[in-house]
Amino acid sequence: MQNTVQGEATVYPFPAITPGHRLAPAKVGPRGHQTVVFVECPNWCTEDHVEWPERYAEDIDHRGATGATWETECLTKPHDRVMSLDAWLHSDAMASDSAMRATHVVLDDETTQAYLTPDMADRVADEIVSFASQLRQLARTARLHNAVNGSGSVADEALQRISGGAA
Ligand SMILES: [Zn+2]
Structure with a gap:
């Protein structure tokens, strides 16, 4: 015991x-x-x-x-x-x-x-989704501007050369 x-x-x-x-x-x-x-x-x-x-x-x-x-x-x-x-x-x-x-x-x-906090992270995630949409809009504007002006990216310049017969 x-x-x-x-x-x-x-x-x-x-x-x-x-x-x-x-x-x-x-x-x-x-x-x-x-x-x-x-x-x-x-x-x-x-x-x-x-x-x-x-x-x-x-x-x-x-x-x-x-x-x-x-x-x-x-x-x-x-x-x-x-x-x-x-x-x-x-x-x-x-x-x-x-x-x-x-x-x-x-x-x-x-x-x-x-x-x-988890709530803050959710809010940031929503804002990043919105930011992504705005970023796509900027890319679209830049692409259209380059197409109209015939300048911009290497690809756009190559297209311009081909269409202009300069290549
Ligand atoms: Zn630990």
Whole structure:
């Protein structure tokens, strides 16, 4: 009977894990004195918290894989990624702002990161659809203008040469 009581005294209940999370190893501490601890990691987090150590456990944030991406080259810099937008899931469990603690969307143009609540991300998505329509209108106007004036893209110039017999 006494043995059973002693046995129970050494059993520690496994900590409850928040739904949608898993326990993941994370390396923390100053360089040369790092230890591995276990932190709650959202299921969508793809960050390797051991490979990317933080000095303090409070600095650990969670990042998902890039879930949306767009980039463009430029007429004068073909094959260069001159402008881009990437988006991924993010949360910062220790942030003072509850919206930053909650899962949100990061929009990144390689200069600025915009943190968006799900509602903000939906609004941005609607605006990007509208932007796409405006972009097509600009392309249509440019194409018509070039056709009328016989100048513009290499393709238009080639057509002009062919129709003008200059080729
Ligand atoms: Zn994580």
